[in-house]
Amino acid sequence: MKTLFLDESGDHNLSVIDPSYPLxxxxxxxxxxxxxxxxxxxxxxxxxxxxxxxxDIVLHTADITRNRNGFKRLKDTAFRxxxxxxxxxxxxxxxxxxxxxxxxKDEHLARYGMAALDPYLMSLDILVERFxxxxxxxxxxxxxxxxxxxxTLDHELELAWLNLKIQGTRFMRAKQVERRIQRLxxxxxxxxxxxxxxxxLVVTPIGRKLLGKAIQEDYKIIESRFKRSPSGRxxxxxxxxxxx
Numbered sequence: 022m023k024t025l026f027l028d029e030s031g032d033h034n035l036s037v038i039d040p041s042y043p044l045x046x047x048x049x050x051x052x053x054x055x056x057x058x059x060x061x062x063x064x065x066x067x068x069x070x071x072x073x074x075x076x077d078i079v080l081h082t083a084d085i086t087r088n089r090n091g092f093k094r095l096k097d098t099a100f101r102x103x104x105x106x107x108x109x110x111x112x113x114x115x116x117x118x119x120x121x122x123x124x125x126k127d128e129h130l131a132r133y134g135m136a137a138l139d140p141y142l143m144s145l146d147i148l149v150e151r152f153x154x155x156x157x158x159x160x161x162x163x164x165x166x167x168x169x170x171x172x173t174l175d176h177e178l179e180l181a182w183l184n185l186k187i188q189g190t191r192f193m194r195a196k197q198v199e200r201r202i203q204r205l206x207x208x209x210x211x212x213x214x215x216x217x218x219x220x221x222l223v224v225t226p227i228g229r230k231l232l233g234k235a236i237q238e239d240y241k242i243i244e245s246r247f248k249r250s251p252s253g254r255x256x257x258x259x260x261x262x263x264x265x
Contacts, residue, residue, distance in 0.1 A: 022054040022203075025120070025152045026216035027167040030082075030224040033141040038126050044231060047144035048121030048224040050216065051155055051248070054164065057216050061115060065215040068111050072104060079210055080108075080218040082225045105238075112222060112242045118155070119246045121227050122147040122261045132264050141174075142181045146190040147261050149202070151248060153193050156201045163202040168217050169209045179205070231262065 027049040031042055052061065066076045078091040088095045095101045122144035130137050149165070156163045165182075169175055182205045189195035208214050226240040247259030256262075 023051055023152075023156055023163050024054045024057055024216060025049050025051050025148070025163065025165045026057075026214070026220040027145075027148065027165065028217060028220035028224050029141065029168075030228040031126075033139060035126055035130050035137055035140070038130070042228070042232065043125065043127045044123060044228050045126055045140040045144070046121055046123045046224045046228045046231075047141060047148060048119065048227055049148060049220045050117040050119055050223060050246075051152060052115075052117040052216070056116060061219065062215040064111065064115065065218065068107060072107065077213060079213055080222060081210065082221055108222070109238050109242060112219070112239065115219070117219065117246060118248045118259070119223055119243055120148050120151045120155075120248050120259055121224065122263065123227065123231050124263050125231075128264050139177075142177070143263070145178075145181060146185065149185055149198060150190050150193045151258070153197055153201050155248065158197075158201070160200050161203045165202060165205045166214065166216060167205065167207055169207045175207055178207070227260070 027047060030046040030048070031044050032039065033045050065080070069076050069078050069080075073091065073094070075091075081090070084090040085092050085095065095104060124140040124144060126140060129140065152163055152165065167178065170178070185195070186199045187195055189198055208217060210217075222239070223243050226237065226243055230236060230240050244255070247255045249255055250258045
């Protein structure tokens with residue numbers, strides 16, 4: 022069994038586009054489900070315990086960046102450097118593959134206008150395709166875990182998942198999706214899912230890179246984990262950027 026943990030960076034809303042971040046990224050990490058339970062979860066708990074003396078703190082990029090919700094100690098420069106050094110070491114040692122889809126919202130809206138699809142749902146189709154290919158033709162061998170985003174958006178996501186099982190995607194037939202992926206699970210941030218936290222740590226550096234911002238060590242680690250073609254190509258395999 023494999024699990025795809027999903028998270029997002031940026032706002033999926035096309036009616037409001039932030040000129041400083043005109044991008045939406047849906048990305049995730051694929052790993053063996055037993056590995057997530059037996060290795061990732063205790064290893065992440067140990068990381069938190071060593072640095073913060075507690076396991077209930079949730080690794081969330083926005084909170085880390087703003088030194089809030091348990092991350093106030095990051096205001097101390099020495100501690101912040103130690104935190105990122107150990108976090109990068111953790112991300113480097115764990116076993117996972119990265120898949121992501123990024124939508125340049127301004128270009129997407131300019132090209133399709135009123136017919137522009139919701140960036141989250143559009144990205145979901147792409148990542149489901151890549152997850153199905155990663156699984157291979159094995160029945161009930163995949164699970165998708167995504168973070169809850171509120172009742173309305175959760176309902177939209179559940180409907181989109183149902184539609185994928187009925188209509189499939191552009192390159193993956195509905196029967197293939199339904200056969201390979203067992204279910205979609207929605208979890209709240211309070212559930213403290215190690216897989217969702219790792220996905221959170223992955224998506225923002227991808228967004229920064231696509232916006233032309235300085236590359237940090239975290240992106241170099243992520244780049245080494247992208248799903249690739251047999252020839253080693255990332256574009257179109259581990260990372261899809263739209264519109265093309």
